Amino acid sequence: MKNLKKHIEYLSADKMKGRETGMEGSLKAADYVEKHFKKYGLLPKGEQGYRQPFLAKVTRKKVEDPERSSDNIIGFIDNQSPYTIVIGAHYDHLGYGHIGGSRDSLGVGKIHNGADDNASGVAGLLELARHYSSNNIKEAFNFLFIGFGAEELGLLGSKHFTEKPTIPLENIHWMLNMDMIGRYQPENGLAVIGYGTSSAFPKIFEGISSSIKFNKSKDGNGGSDQTSFYRKNIPVLFFHTGGHDDYHKPTDDADKIDYKALEAILKLEIDVIDNSMKQPKMDFIWTN
Numbered sequence: 001m002k003n004l005k006k007h008i009e010y011l012s013a014d015k016m017k018g019r020e021t022g023m024e025g026s027l028k029a030a031d032y033v034e035k036h037f038k039k040y041g042l043l044p045k046g047e048q049g050y051r052q053p054f055l056a057k058v059t060r061k062k063v064e065d066p067e068r069s070s071d072n073i074i075g076f077i078d079n080q081s082p083y084t085i086v087i088g089a090h091y092d093h094l095g096y097g098h099i100g101g102s103r104d105s106l107g108v109g110k111i112h113n114g115a116d117d118n119a120s121g122v123a124g125l126l127e128l129a130r131h132y133s134s135n136n137i138k139e140a141f142n143f144l145f146i147g148f149g150a151e152e153l154g155l156l157g158s159k160h161f162t163e164k165p166t167i168p169l170e171n172i173h174w175m176l177n178m179d180m181i182g183r184y185q186p187e188n189g190l191a192v193i194g195y196g197t198s199s200a201f202p203k204i205f206e207g208i209s210s211s212i213k214f215n216k217s218k219d220g221n222g223g224s225d226q227t228s229f230y231r232k233n234i235p236v237l238f239f240h241t242g243g244h245d246d247y248h249k250p251t252d253d254a255d256k257i258d259y260k261a262l263e264a265i266l267k268l269e270i271d272v273i274d275n276s277m278k279q280p281k282m283d284f285i286w287t288n
Contacts (some may be wrong), residue, residue, distance in 0.1 A: 001259050003130070007032075007123035008182065011091070012115035012254045019114060020095025021056050021150045022068025029091040029122070033073040033147035036126045040133040042075030045144060045166050050074055054160040056150035060100030070149030072157045074166060077132055077143040083281055084142040084167055085273060086175040086234075087128055088158065088225055089121030090151030094248060101152055103248040110250040115257055117247065120182030122147060124239075124266055131270060140277045141173055148225050151179075158225035162232045174198065174235040174282050176269065177226035184241045184261030189213035190268075191240045194220045196287040198235035204275040210268045212261055220287050233284045237272070239265060 010016075010032065016025035034050045046052040052072040059066070070092070076084075093114030094101050102108050113119075129145045144167060148157035162169065174197075184190060189212065195201050196218025205216070220230035226238040241261070246252040276282070 001263055003127055004123045004259055004262055007126055008115055008119045008257055009254045011119035011122055012113040014111055014113065016113070018095040018112040019091060019093040020099060021070050021092045021153055023095055025095070026070070026092050026149065030071050030073050030147065030149065033091055033122065033126070037073065037075035037129060037145065040129050042129060042133060042145060043078055044074070045076035046072065046074045047166065052161060052166060054149070054157065056153050056156045058099045058153060061098065063099060068150070070157060072149055072161050073147040075129065075145045079139050079142050081141045083171055083173045084144050085173050085276065086144045086146065086229065087125060088146040088148055088175065089125040089178045090118050090148040090157065090225055091122050092149055092152050093117060094152055099153070101248055104250060107250040112248065112250050113253050115252050115254040116180045116182040117252055118151070118179050119254070120180060120257060120262060121178035124178040124181055124262070127266055128269065151225055155225055155228055158228035162228045169232050169234065172234050174237070174276060175226055175229040176273065177224055177236065177238045179224040179238065179240055181239050181241050181265050182257040182262055183244050184212060184258045184265070186213065188242050189215045190265060191215055191217060191242060193217045193222050193238040193240060194226060194230065194236040196220070197230060197285055198282040199285060200276070200279045200282040201235070204272060204279060208268070208271050208275065210264060212264045212268070214268065218287050235282045235284050239269060
């Protein structure tokens with residue numbers, strides 16, 4: 001829990017200025033992800049070390065500087081397997097709301113800290129990277145961890161990766177995405193989206209239980225980065241605790257995160273990942 005809290009409080013602090021694509025806070029967030037990938041001994045798997053640079057464009061609102069530089073941050077655990085599990089989360093957010101997307105018209109001009117969206121997912125990404133790099137087990141699959149840039153501008157980082165992948169797409173076993181996993185609501189439960197994208201998922205979930213309620217949904221599409229992989233015929237799961245009143249507002253702050261539930265979500269994900277490694281290369285099913 002200590003690591004999760006440290007990551008989320010750092011990424012959603014006011015000094016990060018809402019992590020707007022191409023701006024100082026987003027660059028700092030990318031540096032933070034890279035620093036931890038290095039610390040955990042992940043191999044660089046970008047195009048320039050850990051980085052995969054790309055150009056992003058603001059299209060939702062008219063701004064003075066619509067073209068922005070961004071990076072996907074990519075680290076690899078090589079277990080000498082022919083196949084790889086991809087784990088991803090986007091690190092960008094809305095800045096001060098000027099690029100569009102804010103749900104608080106009076107809040108435009110205030111920092112949108114994005115603690116749940118998506119400092120929570122990045123914290124999960126870093127904890128899973130730490131877990132699989134330090135568990136002293138040579139797993140049956142490789143791991144590719146990706147911090148995506150420019151998700152809020154239209155899934156641009158994940159689209160770029162799937163168009164210019166740094167490992168062959170046909171070697172991907174499946175992709176796990178975390179976006180907004182910090183505000184668990186017991187009455188709704190955790191949404192696990194993409195369950196229908198492979199015939200292997202029902203086998204993988206057999207015997208898995210959790211201290212939190214979770215609901216499996218078949219569709220592979222959805223408003224986050226797994227969609228880019230799904231559209232390339234790759235099985236996906238998207239973990240998401242749902243919308244709330246602070247979504248895309250300046251009030252999405254670290255003190256509202258449910259860290260106990262976040263830990264339970266990561267435990268569930270580890271169980272799912274571990275079970276997926278008992279399966280042969282997973283097939284893909286188009287769900288819509």
